[in-house]
Amino acid sequence: MTQTVDVDHDARRTLDLLGPAPDNWVPDYPGIDHNVLIVGGGQTGCAFAFALGRAGIGRVSVIDAAADASKAGVWLNRARMNKLRTPKTLVGPEGGLPGLSFRAWYEARFGAASYQEIDRIPRERWAEYLAWYREFLDVPIRYGTRLVRIEPKDTHFALHLERGGSTHVETARKIVLCNGVAGNGGAFVPAVLQSLPAQLVAHTSDAIDFAALRGKSVAVLGGAASAFDATATALEAGAGEVHLFARRTTLAATPVSRARAYPGAYDNYFDLPDALRWAQALRFKRSGSTAPPDSIERVTRFENFHLHLGAQWASASEAAGQIEADVAGESFRFDFAIAGTGYFVNPAARPELADFASHILLWRDQYTPSKEDSDDGLGAHPYLGQALEYREKVAGEAPYLKHIHVYNPAGFVSAGVPVGDVPSMKRDIPAVVRRISRDLFLADIDLHAKRLAAEVPPEFDESAYASSVWRNETSNA
Structure with missing residues (x-):
């Protein structure tokens, strides 16, 4: 008799131990279609959708310009390496949940000994894992949908989306750009x-x-x-x-970025002085x-x-x-x-950012290096906040920019890692999700104040403990 093996046992057990995702706690707004729109349905877009759901943030939508899943992302398309260039042990889209990791997936299918034999992850295996991750977690993605314009409004964004040759408008309060290496510029x-x-x-x-x-x-x-x-x-x-x-x-031949690949530097990179972050980016580029x-x-x-x-x-x-x-x-x-x-960074080159590209704070606006350390290419990178959000060039002129989170390599100078690749996931996905949660919560603080002050019915009355109340001897007499 053939024994059926559930290769996804660890993943199912992980979700079971986590329990169900929290209910959506974000109040609905009239005329708002999405709390968060994620642009890009690759490895990071799916990871964000899962993480936001676990944070109790509902009405999250993921779009991708590719016609279908096989054409989305890079791994089955323009990526041509045999193996990923990063160590196999890095935390990826599983977000610290071992049962959802590449290792758990790989060992369930090929065995623990096989995992020990590979030095780095084969590219096509990584693509298979990501497809499983998307399907197992049931991440819905609208393929064939391209973002062509972001139009800022007072409390939200009007998103001009192209699908099947026609354009329509949807609305969202937050945007996460998981749109790859050309997401803030283009191919050079x-x-x-x-x-x-x-x-x-x-x-x-x-x-x-x-x-x-x-x-x-x-x-x-x-x-x-x-x-x-x-x-x-x-x-x-x-x-x-x-x-x-x-x-x-x-x-x-010298991978200088390894000098900062330890938790102290990685976890606290955004707190480094601008001069040190610039020096690190410049060292990498020159090396x-x-x-x-x-x-x-x-x-x-x-x-x-x-x-x-x-x-x-x-x-x-x-x-x-x-x-x-x-x-x-x-x-x-x-x-x-x-x-x-490679690629160039220039937000103004992206049609979807054209309405406000001139308001985005760039590194050249924020930091002036010495003449010998100047670099026009690095200076064109956006100067991002700790949740990878755009910042205003002039305070008060474009306050909506903080609601657009840049999860693509344009964040390199600010973040110290190739944002969007595996090395960025452990630190930056939780940071972005926490900021989105905070912003959405504080934006509705009056509503949440009422909810926090709401009447809560008691679970029992005095009869539940009346027979056990101590009475001293005087009262008994």
Whole structure:
């Protein structure tokens, strides 16, 4: 007889021990559709939906521009690494509940010994876990729904949402932007590539048809992990040759962010002086983002991989359907070019933020470094509060900004971690949920004062204890 094994036993037991989620305690407002709108249904959007529910905050909605779950997030789309770049032991969307963790999920399916054998989490396993997490916790996501404009009102936001080619308006009191690496800016494509025909160039954030590159000559610009992952994917798809061009004369190999990866620095990062936070961000940028050793090994095993160091592209043009490039005094011809050059931060570049981008306090508005430590890119990051909320450039001109929480990498300079990735979840998700709870509670303090003063019926009367009341001998006589 076959024995049925409940692989989700630990997860079910965890929820059972937690008990049911609290009832929604946030008073309804006429004309308000959502207490919180979460933009992005990936790993953090789902984690926020669960955490807000456990905090008793109802009327939370999650939207995602992707057509369906398989196209949402990065893990089955533009992420091309074999393994996650972070340690497998980090707290993720489970929020400190072991039964909902990746380890519990993985061991239930593949065994504890298998978990011990993996050094980092395989990307596709992580995607499977996130799908399970979403389905197991029954997180509802409205796919095919894009936020195109946030319009501030006196007490809420009017949200212009696009779905199926038409736009409609919904309202919300709070917004959490879980919209990925381009959520406060966009993909950075070097100027030298921007004049080339679109069919000859892609950014690593794009959906690239790597099978079409079979037998082709491919150029990849960039020296960090995404560039190496795109290079490896092209080589594994059968590209004829792939040349990777890095501006640095040596590859970045020192993960300087590990110097602050301990609880004291992590937990108290927002309390550091601005000068120290700026210095940390600048140190990281100048040291360079490192590709994991296995990402480098993945490409160097191919004889048709060629690495160019200190190689800045001087010019590029289209010639007979190919790219003709001048790089460090050499001429090259390629069939296709991929920009693995990261992302820029600029809230004004996002149409949904256009109504108020000029009011957002940026790091360049708040902190002035020395001339030798200035950096325009870092200065363009929003200067966020401890709950990752936007702050006003001029006090009193845009008080609604504190109700928009930025859970994407634009928070890096402020938070010290790549916000939206696993390292940010343990500290920042609870902080944002606590702030949302506090703001919603205090906004309705008069109503809550009445509720706190409400009559509470007694559970028993004097008859329950009358027979046991002590009576002294005098009274007995």
